[in-house]
Amino acid sequence: MTRRRQPLKRQDPSLPNNNILIVGASGSGKSAFLRQTVDFKQPRIVAWDPEEDYALPRVRSIEAFVKLAKKAGFGPIRCAVTVPPTEEAFEQWADVVFRIAHAAAPMTVIADEIADVTRVAKAPPNWGQVSRKIRKYGGTLLAITQRPQEADKTIMNQVEYTWCGALKTQASAKYMAGEMGVPVEQLQDLKNIHRKQIQYWIRKGTETAKKETIKF
Ligand SMILES: Nc1ncnc2c1ncn2[C@@H]1O[C@H](COP(=O)(O)OP(=O)(O)O)[C@@H](O)[C@H]1O
Ligand SMILES: [Mg+2]
Known part of the structure; x- marks a missing residue:
């Protein structure tokens, strides 16, 4: 009798949430x-x-990313996509990312300056899918923005960790004070010393936010 290997399921609901x-x-x-x-x-x-912040092999078109992803399937893929940040391109990127996600093949997904390519009211569908489901599909999502009050709300509700560094506007500070459960003056009391250290707040789930320091 031949023993057939069961194909592993693409999703595993028991995977932990490390999205940030x-x-x-x-x-x-x-x-x-x-x-x-x-x-x-x-x-x-x-x-x-x-x-162009990340030290990864870079592609400069969605077509090139699609090609790379097709070749990779659920296998190795290391890639930063740098294209003009339109909602349409971001949706295409998110679609491809979701297609190659697999519970048995952990993948880190970084999305930088999401306020440029999402909307406050509702996440665009493919990005919404990545935000809501990528955890079950083996992904760890890191979503980044300078303007939280302009980013979609879906991501706020899907992350396990929220990281908050120094903010520029009172609007952002007020918004994040609410999200972090930290008074706005305290949230903004961060001592960043150029080339020496940065400080930030980090909150896990509904735990109390903590202030941490990275020294260089
Ligand atoms: N490797 C490093 N060594 C020394 N200082 C650093 C290093 N990386 C970052 N910094 C300091 O941290 C500050 C924040 O930089 P960065 O992380 O690039 O900010 P952001 O990504 O939020 O724009 C910089 O102004 C710099 O002083
Ligand atoms: Mg940066």
Whole structure:
């Protein structure tokens, strides 16, 4: 009798949620935090990278990303996508990302400056799907924005961690104070010393937010 290997299911609802929303003004330490927490050498990592921030092999068209993803399937893929940040391109990117996600093949997904390509009222469908389901499909999502009050609300409700660095506007600070459960003056009391240290708040689930420091 031949033993057939059961194909593993693409989704596994028991997978943990490590999704994180990263919010902060330019220079607040978002990239520094990512460099510290994300393994950029891992076999499966894809980024929406309008500012060319991440040290990953880069493609400059959605077509090139589609090609790469088709070749990769559920296998290794390391890629940052840098194209003009339109909602349409971001939706295409999100569609491809979801297609290659698999519970048995962990993948890190980075989406930078989502406020440029999503809407407050409702996440565009493919991005909404990534936000809501990627965890079950083996993904860890890191969504980044400088303007949280302009990003879609879906992501706020889907992340397990919220990271908040220094913010530029009172509107952002007020908004994030609510999200983090930290008084606005306290949230903004961060000591960033150029080239020496950055500070930020981080909240896990409904736990109390904590202030942390990265020293360089
Ligand atoms: N490797 C490093 N060594 C020293 N300082 C650093 C390093 N990375 C970042 N910084 C400091 O942290 C600050 C935040 O930078 P960055 O993480 O790029 O901000 P963001 O991504 O939020 O725009 C910079 O102004 C810089 O002073
Ligand atoms: Mg950055």
